[in-house]
Amino acid sequence: MDSQHWRATVTAAQDGDRQALDELVAGWLPLVYNIVGRALNGHADVDDVVQETMLRAVGNLGSLRDPDSFRSWLVAIAMRQIRDRARRRTPDRLEEAESSDFAELTVLRLQLEGQRREVAEAARWLDDEDRQLLSLWWLEVAGELTRRELAAATGITRQHAAVRVQRMKERLETSRGIVRALDGACADLRELTGRWNGRPDSVWRKRLARHIRGCGYCGGTPESVVPAERLLVGIALVPVPVGFTLSLAFGGKTAVAVGSAGSVGWSAKLLGALTKPAVAMTAGATIVAGGAYVVTQPPDAPPPRAAATPTATATTSGPEPPPSSAPPAPKPSPTQTKKKADPYGTVVDAVDRAPDPNARPAALPRRPEPGITSTGGPKAVMQHRGDSVTLSGRGYVLVRWQISPKSRPGALVMPSWTGLKGKLFHVASGGWRRMDDPLPGAPDGYATGMGGPAIGYAELPSGTQQMWQNEYFYVDGTVTLTQNERGCDYGLTVFPSNWRAVDEDINAGPDRGAIRYGLVRDTGTDSAPVPQYVTRSTPADPATVPQRSRV
Numbered sequence: 351m352d353s354q355h356w357r358a359t360v361t362a363a364q365d366g367d368r369q370a371l372d373e374l375v376a377g378w379l380p381l382v383y384n385i386v387g388r389a390l391n392g393h394a395d396v397d398d399v400v401q402e403t404m405l406r407a408v409g410n411l412g413s414l415r416d417p418d419s420f421r422s423w424l425v426a427i428a429m430r431q432i433r434d435r436a437r438r439r440t441p442d443r444l445e446e447a448e449s450s451d452f453a454e455l456t457v458l459r460l461q462l463e464g465q466r467r468e469v470a471e472a473a474r475w476l477d478d479e480d481r482q483l484l485s486l487w488w489l490e491v492a493g494e495l496t497r498r499e500l501a502a503a504t505g506i507t508r509q510h511a512a513v514r515v516q517r518m519k520e521r522l523e524t525s526r527g528i529v530r531a532l533d534g535a536c537a538d539l540r541e542l543t544g545r546w547n548g549r550p551d552s553v554w555r556k557r558l559a560r561h562i563r564g565c566g567y568c569g570g571t572p573e574s575v576v577p578a579e580r581l582l583v584g585i586a587l588v589p590v591p592v593g594f595t596l597s598l599a600f601g602g603k604t605a606v607a608v609g610s611a612g613s614v615g616w617s618a619k620l621l622g623a624l625t626k627p628a629v630a631m632t633a634g635a636t637i638v639a640g641g642a643y644v645v646t647q648p649p650d651a652p653p654p655r656a657a658a659t660p661t662a663t664a665t666t667s668g669p670e671p672p673p674s675s676a677p678p679a680p681k682p683s684p685t686q687t688k689k690k691a692d693p694y695g696t697v698v699d700a701v702d703r704a705p706d707p708n709a710r711p712a713a714l715p716r717r718p719e720p721g722i723t724s725t726g727g728p729k730a731v732m733q734h735r736g737d738s739v740t741l742s743g744r745g746y747v748l749v750r751w752q753i754s755p756k757s758r759p760g761a762l763v764m765p766s767w768t769g770l771k772g773k774l775f776h777v778a779s780g781g782w783r784r785m786d787d788p789l790p791g792a793p794d795g796y797a798t799g800m801g802g803p804a805i806g807y808a809e810l811p812s813g814t815q816q817m818w819q820n821e822y823f824y825v826d827g828t829v830t831l832t833q834n835e836r837g838c839d840y841g842l843t844v845f846p847s848n849w850r851a852v853d854e855d856i857n858a859g860p861d862r863g864a865i866r867y868g869l870v871r872d873t874g875t876d877s878a879p880v881p882q883y884v885t886r887s888t889p890a891d892p893a894t895v896p897q898r899s900r901v
């Protein structure tokens with residue numbers, strides 16, 4: 351919206367207009383969430399910092415003299431809270447594991463591919479100070495902030511800001527090189543990273559950068575590298591997760607009069623407004639009784655499902671959910687039904703038609719998830735024939751597809767699951783699109799994720815179900831997934847995941863910029879489908895696993 355509208359909204363909120371306040375919070379929460387989320391890379395403190403930022407902004411709105419400066423004022427508050435949080439961190443929390451990964455959340459929610467995805471993932475390798483600056487610069491080049499606002503938020507001059515941004519960009523480019531190298535097949539790099547725990551830090555950034563500078567394989571760039579600022583132009587804000595809650599109640603704080611002597615100040619008016627019944631829903635959000643701001647769905651949509659949080663670091667374990675928290679299992683489709691006497695494994699994925707893009711998925715049954723360990727770590731990238739990853743434990747797994755018909759179209763040999771001990775289910779499909787969905791504004795001859803008439807198509811074997819961008823599975827035991835590339839060029843990225851991440855992904859639909867909602871396949875029982883290419887044996891060539899095999 352234009353500045354004149356927001357000026358009027360800020361002024362009305364300062365005068366105690368409850369609906370204007372609701373619109374103000376709804377309109378600017380995504381900006382704050384993206385700044386804080388990217389600066390802290392999805393750390394568990396993100397919610398608290400966003401909460402404190404919005405609370406301080408609402409509580410001090412009456413002191414803002416120029417409504418036109420609201421955005422820069424709000425961003426400055428957010429950056430102060432981020433820095434205060436860094437100062438409050440105690441030594442015993444410095445090594446605390448992050449509860450989510452904002453880089454991966456950015457990739458999934460905005461459907462970033464290629465070098466845009468590379469930039470998002472490179473953010474993991476930056477130090478805290480650089481990541482804080484990146485959170486602002488990212489929004490500057492995306493058109494959400496100005497350089498003047500960036501400088502004001504960091505408390506430095508525009509000239510100094512230019513120097514700091516340039517240095518940060520240099521380290522970001524180094525980090526992009528690391529991301530490319532780790533996705534490659536350099537044997538020396540694999541040997542070097544054998545001692546790495548998989549968590550990016552400055553020490554390993556320097557080690558890997560030193561290797562890349564001296565390695566002819568890793569140092570080469572197979573394609574022209576586009577500057578980061580050109581990649582980030584026009585990228586939307588990462589949507590605030592459904593169920594994200596801000597409690598804006600002021601508790602026992604004293605209302606401060608900001609009007610003339612003897613008048614009731616704006617803070618007092620606001621305090622009264624926040625304790626009254628809920629106001630009308632605005633932009634998918636509302637301030638409800640008691641001062642809680644909850645991101646919801648539109649009034650005509652079904653009630654929101656379980657609150658979702660940014661994707662959690664999936665290699666960590668968590669307590670099993672109580673049985674009472676499980677949503678009711680959906681009715682199995684005809685392709686998923688089987689006789690009760692049939693043993694596990696006789697039902698496999700069958701060829702299916704794409705659902706209506708606006709059809710919301712059924713409820714996702716919640717299975718126990720003590721945790722999954724992966725031989726590929728939190729992110730296993732498999733780009734070449736024979737690459738594999740072994741998964742063990744009980745929990746959810748994301749397999750993300752990337753097909754490159756422009757590089758090499760033709761017959762696609764499906765990946766296979768081998769050596770299964772236990773059970774394996776196909777629980778959901780997401781990623782905001784099927785791979786055969788038309789791509790809006792697709793460049794260079796692409797028509798869908800499977801290719802196009804100008805570059806050729808990736809062709810599935812007869813009878814194979816069309817994959818989605820994100821395919822989710824549930825492992826209860828041990829199994830190995832192998833990339834069987836031969837003909838068509840494709841890659842797989844495997845992430846241990848969790849129920850909340852799956853539920854969040856499949857429920858992000860066209861109303862949030864996606865092509866389609868996801869699809870739930872899990873029946874909650876052993877009648878849930880299993881992958882088409884799975885076996886309990888370990889064949890010499892995993893590509894020979896027969897379709898619709900019994901396990």
